[in-house]
Structure formats: structure tokens, C-alpha cells
Amino acid sequence: MRIQNILQFTEHHRYYIFRGFTLSSTDDKMLSLIYQPMVGAFAIALYRQLYHGVPEDRTGYSRLEPQRRLFLGLGLEMNEQSRKFVVEQTSRLEAVGLLQTSRLGGSELAEVVYEYELEQPLSPIEFFRNMHLAMLLRDKIGKYAVIELRESFGANEPDELAGAELTKENISVPFYELFKLNMQSFDTELEQALTEVAPTRQAVRSDPTATAGIPYGELILHFPRSSGNRAYVERLRGDADGMSQVNYVAYKYALTVVNICRLLDESGVFDAAGKLNVDELQLKASSMYRQDRKREDDRQRVLAKTKVFAEPDQVEEEAEEVAVAEQDYLPVPNALAGRCDIQQYNMLMRNEPHTRFIRRFFPGAIPGWLEQVMERIDLNYRLAEPVINVLIHYVIGGTDDSRITKAFLDHVASNMLMKGVDSFEKAVQYVRLQAQLEQDKEKRKEASVGSGGGYGGGRAAGNRGGSGRPGISRKPSIPIVGEAETSSVSAAELEELRKLARKLDGKG
Template sequence: MRIGSMLEFTEHHRYYIFRDFSLSGLDHKMLTLIYQPIVGGLAVALYHLLYQGIEEGRSGYSRLEPQRKLFLGLGLSMDERSRRLVIEQASKLEAVGLLQSSRLAVPDHAEVIYEYELMSPLSPGEFFQTVHLTMLLRDKVGKYAVISLREMFGSSEPDELAHAQLEKENISVPFYELFQLNMQSFDTELEQALTEVAPARQASPRAELASARIPYGEIILRFPRNSANRSSVERLRHRPDSLAQVNYVAYKYNLNVTGLCRLLDEDDIFDGNGELNVDELQLKANGLYRHQLKRDEGREKALARSEAMAGEVGEDERDEPEYEVSEQYFLPVPSPLQGRCDIQQYNMLMRNEPHTRFLRRFFPGAVPDWIVNVFERIDLHYKLAGPVINVLIHYVIGGQEAGRITRTYLDAVASNMLMKGLDTFEKAVVYVREQAQMEQDKGLRQGGERGAGAASGKRAFGGRGGSNGRTPSRKPSIPIVQEGTRDSSVTEAELEELRRLAHKLDGKS
């Protein structure tokens, strides 16, 4: 908690609490045995005091109350020493990820309100995978105590299974194989009622993006200490949304920890307030990705096509999709991918995979450079959503009329999607279906016009040649002057008169 002056943090200032979780028995055990040796008993007492500010079994926001309640709850007096002590304990909770403090200025008033957002303790697995927290616990209690605590929170595998070579088969039943929803009717009243009874202000949703699963501890250990962006990278520990975006960019462009730290150390990745500039990070990551593609081009050509495909499938199977696709929005599997996945798997890939990975599935080898350039512009400049770009790939590249693929056509379809405001997977699917129906109707209409034209031509020329089976001509029948026999009935006198008239007309008479 950064407080410049003690006058900004007193027992008279009001505060409120927010939490969207409930502590379990395992969480209480983690607070007592793991977090308390690190931050101390008074900091854990402050955490419990804030937790009890909201009724058990509920989540959301507490009432506005003066901070005097916190001082009295901790048994502290109302003086400057107690203020510094509360700030110190809150800072410890913030450093280990249990609390996030904010200061809110009320418009048109000089009053300042403090917001305390509680975070749930990490699970034992997550805690001991976080390197800097484990090292801090080791410094507090010792190496052997850490090993003992780790064993205390886990149950070992049965001896019969520990050393056996077992083949694991997933026999779980998916949702749409057992349940069928009525997709024809949408209950708008229910949606409106749920919106009305929801809290007026909720915690920002934490979208579960596809992730490279690079923990914060790995990033901070490899990041240069003397870098200008060091403080901004350290703030990622308390900003899970920004850390998730960083991991998504690393997943999208196949970045390892070293490459990611190199990009985070670049200029303009963080703004003046330390906020992550996602667009700039994606631009630099895309440049590194293109450079890596050129380096790997020779190696990819040397690999056998079957080995490359097997390696690609194995890599994709490790990343489970995060978003489900409703059956009413399923698109058919295109012919290049038939036999490699069913319709549900294909739509899950199209909904969740980045376009760089989804595009490679339609090509047995490397993707042509001009196609990579077109989709790079669509992603980075047009700002189309990733699922919408994948639907565009399905519509243009996976369609039956793939022979008409050009830069102009791809750009025209993407521009049309952008103008129609397609920002979700579902809207893009509806757009593709409407376009397919329009093309089908246009084909039927043109076929009908050709049939009507042929029938009218047959009626117009039915009197000429219609009965003998010959195709009637489209040109009108124009009579042609036939060359007949020469009539020699003109006498000599008439010829002489004609000559005289000709001389007269010539002015020679």
C-alpha cells in the first residue's frame, strides 16, 4: 500500500470490502501453516477481519464504514503508529497476492474511499509451483520445514499404482452426448431478470484464454534487474488479467520464457502508468514469429510430411480448449480435414485456437507467405476477433469454391465482416450461413432465368424449324435477294435512250 502522507490514511476515512469466494478448510489450513509464517500473525488477522466484513455464505460488497472499525478490531489505538502498522500489514498481504488495495476519489467531493479486494489463497499445488513464494517460505522456516509442509498437504498414490505401467483412457461423457437443449426458444425474460438481480457492479470477469502456462515466477526470475520495465513486470503479479494476456500472446506466437522476457524488455510495451500495451506486444511478437518461421522453413522442408503432421497434432492435443460451442452453431467439417476430426472437435478448434495455428491445418506443408501476410493485416490492423478470423478461414479456404482465393477476395470478405460488426464466434457463424443461403438462392434464380429465356426463344421461333427438331436461330429471318436469270427483253431503242439520259446527267448533252 503506497501512502504518501499519513493524512491520506486515517481512521476517519471510509472503506468497503469486495470478495467473490468463500474460504474452505484447505484455505484456512494454507493461511495458518503457509502464509502466516511469511507475513506474520497480525497480517493474517487483518485478512480474517476483512473476510468477516461480508456475511459468510455470500459474496460481493460490504457497506461503507470508517476505518476505525479495522483499528479497533486489531486492538490498535487511533494514532500515527497504528496507521503505519495497518499499512505495513496490508502491504504484506498485497505482496503475497491475498489483497489488492485501491483508492477512489469521489467526484465533486474531497473525500477519499478505500477499496479492499480480497483474493483467495493459492492451492498447495499452485503455491509450491510459484518459485519466489517457495523461496520466501524457505527463508522463513527452512528447507526441511518446507519439505514437511509440502508432504502434509498431499496424499500419496496407492502403492499398487505407483510403479505400474498403466494405460489411461478417458471414458467421460461430454455434455451434448447426454443432454439436448431446446435451441429454438430463447428466454429473454430470464436473461433480463438475471441481469436485474445481479449486483450493480461486479468484479471484472477473468477470461480463461488459451495460455502458454508460463508462471509469473519464471518470468521475473529471467527478467533483467536493471531493466526500465522491471517495475511494470513486477506489477503483473497483482494483475492476473494482464498476465493472462501475456501468456496468450506467448501461446499464440510459440514464445518461450526467454523470448517473452526479451519482448517485455522492449520499449513501448508498457505505458507511463505501467499498464500493458497488448497491441504493441502483439506486433513485436508477430515480427519475432515471422522471423522464426523463416528460420525453420528449411528444417520443415527436410522433415517427412507424416512426421510433421503427427508432431502438430500431438502439440495441439496438449492444449485443451476453454470455450464450449453450442450445437446450433456447428459448422460442417471441410473436405481437407474430413477424417482427421469430427464436427465437435473441429468447431472447438475453430472457436478456441489462434488463427496462426488453425490456418496451418488446411495446408499439408508451409502456409504460403501471401496468405500469412493477408491474415496478419486482418489480425493486427482490422482487429477482428480470433474466432471470427477462424470462421473466415473456414468460409474462404475450407469452402468448396477454394479456387477463387485471392488477396482481393480475402480482403473484401474481412472488410464486410468488419463493417457488419462481427465480434463473436456466433455472429460470424450466422453471417456465413446467410452468405451461403444467398449464394444458393442466386444460383437457383440464375438457373430459372436461363430456363425461362430458352422457353421464350422456343415460342418465338416455333413456326420455323420447330417441328423438324432443329434448334431455332436467335436472329430474325431476313429474306435474301436471290440472283435470278438475266432478262434480255430490252430493245436497242430503249438502250439508246438510256445512254442519252446518262450523258445528259453528266452534262455532256
């Protein structure tokens, strides 16, 4: 029980008990011989007192009562020391899984109410499967005493059957072979009444996020004992919010128990106070997820290549060619102009594998980075062959060479994948739509440049004079002299002009 201020837990606060089971003789033996050496006799006495708070022959809730009754039943004084002692004993029960304590509050309650939810003791088989509990018992009573206790809870198989090799046949009779129910007269009122009368637990308002379902026992079992974060991970035993956050991160990034233990063992996941740093955990989990994805993609590509090389004798049957409708024709790019007409080019693009189609755009070898990108698009994105060929036509066969980059190829392929382009016809419509969008973008850009140039020139001219009013200049507007139209000169006039020029030069 985590209590920050002892005044939050007093004998005046009210409490109630919930129990959904009854103790059997095996459970009593487990409490006396197994749990009592681990948590102490007083903690087991507290457990039994809480157990009898609900009548023996019933399950469900007890009445709301002040904790003074609990203190008096344990023979404790009403003081601070007794409160700390009860908190310590409940914490022991919570640590071994016998009790869950909650604090309830809300607008409908004028005070804080404590809930003690009892858990049934584990069966001998389940207890000794939890290694952290078995090792705690070993630290308390010793290894040989634990072995003896384990043997005292089980009855051995008869000697005649222990060493024999026998075949087992299930000859039990199922329910519906012996009993027949009248399903037509099914009583819905009875089902509803049974559901309403049963003492069900109140729904707890919690974060409705998904979880990986990793229990604390499995987490601590795989976590290294020599780790510096071992003490912090052990605190998650009673931290429901911390365990839910760990499970959510494991679910979000598809991590196994071993992977999440590896992340919790790294530095920075817990702060100095031992609190889980969820942001740092998500950052490390995201990095591991990306690395695993990259390795998986590489593995798929290697396996695909291995399959091709492992079966060289198996020749794939040639698929029947599919005709292309005239309205779905795409123009022949400049790189292939003169080598094929539009019908041949579209037939190749529709029916040829992308590995052969892309070679037609290169006179020699295909760049290695381009082969890797197309291989990833084929094996990881799983686009259809005709769609990949249309992608090659759009990017590599286009006139803009600056678009032939890894980023642009990956962007177009992922965009096709998101838009559900899975056929040749859809790919053609996608390419035409993108071309139309690019043309509209260029037109808007030209229009904005034209209008922006005139406005910017007038604004610059208006602000040059330093006037407070924009658009008005202090300098006079000087007209710019344009080129005058030259008229034709006759030969006589030209000779007169030459004489005048020599006279002025003193050569006349």
C-alpha cells in the first residue's frame, strides 16, 4: 500500500472487502506452510480477518465500516504507529499476490473509501511455477525445506503405472450426448435475473488502450537478476499504471517479453526515483522496431533471390498477353522514341516484368541503387507488375530528370499503395491525374509570378523616395526615350552630309 501521508490512512476512514472465492483445505495449508513463512504470521492473521469480513458461505462485498473495527480486531492501538504497521502488513500481502488495495473517491462520495480485494492463494503447482515466489520461500526457509514442502502437497503415481508405457484413450461422455435442452423455450428472464443477482465487480474506469498481455510474473522471470534496474522493475509488481504502459509499448511495437526486458535493462528508462520514463522507453522501442523491420525486409529480399537461384530448372510458363484499350495508351517516352510505336510500348508495359521493362531505358547496366529500390517496391510493397511498369514510365520515362531519386520513387510507390492502385488501368488514371495536377500547379505559379512582378516593381519604386505614403515617389517621373524610327536617306543628301562633316573637320 503506497501512502504518502499517514493522515490519508486512519482508523476513521471507511473500508469494505470484496471476495470472489472460498478457502479450501488446500488453500488453508498453503497459507500456513507457504505464505506465512514469507510474509509473517501477523500478515496472514490480517488476511484471515479480511476473509471473514464476508460470511463464509457467501462471496461478494462486505458492509462499509470504519477501519477502527479492523484495528480493534487486530489488537492495535489507535495511533500513528499502528497505522504504519497495518500499511506494512498489507504491503506484504500485496507483494505476494494475496491482496489488492484501492482508494476510491469521486463526486458522489464525501470521503475517501478503501477497498480490500482478496485474492485466492495459488495452487501448489502454480506457486512453484512462479520462480520469484519459490526463490523468496527458499531465502526464508532454505532449499531442502522447499523441496520437502513441494512433495508434501502432491500424491505420487502408483508404482505399477509409473514406469509403464501406456496408451491413453478419452472415453468420457460429453454433455450434449447425455442431456438434451429445450432451446425453443430458453428463458431470457432467468438469464437476466441470474446476471443481476450475481455480485459482480464494479467496472473500473481505466485507459482503454490495447495491451500485449504480459503479466508481471513473466516479466520478472525473464529480467536479469544482476541488472541495476532490477529493483525498479520489481516495483512494477504493485504499479498497475506502470505495467499497463509497458504492455502498451510492447503491443504498439510488437515486442516480445525478451525484447521488452532488454529495453527495461537500458539506462535512462527509469529516472533517479525509480519511476518509468515512458517517452524514453517508446523512443528505444521505436528504434528497435525500425531495425527489426529493416532486417525483415532484407530477409524477404534474400529469400526471394534464394528461391529464384535454387530453382533454375523450373521455367515459369509464359502468361497470356493482355491487350490494352486505346483509351489507356500512354505516350512513348523520348528515350524509346523510334524503337517502338505507341501500341507496342503499351503492350510491353502491360505484360512485361518490371525487371525486363526497366532495362529498355538504359543502354548498359542499370544503376545498383535503382535496382534495390525497385526490388523493395516489388517484394515489400507487393505492387502488381503492370503498376510498377507504369511507375517506371512516370518517373524514369518522364522529361524531368531531377525526379529520378530514391525519395521520389518511394513517395510515388507508397502513394499508389495508399490509394489502392492495383491494376494497369488504375495506374494509368493515377499518372494522368498527377500530370494534370502538375500542369495546374505550373499555371498557377506563372500567374502568381506575373502579378507579383508588377506589384513588386511598383512598390519598390514607391518606397525608394522614403515617402511615408506607399506608392508615391518624390523624384519626378522621367520619360524613357525609345528608339526613333529611322527614315531612308537619298544618295544626294548623304553626299551633302559628308561634305558638311569634312568642312567641320577642316578638311574641306
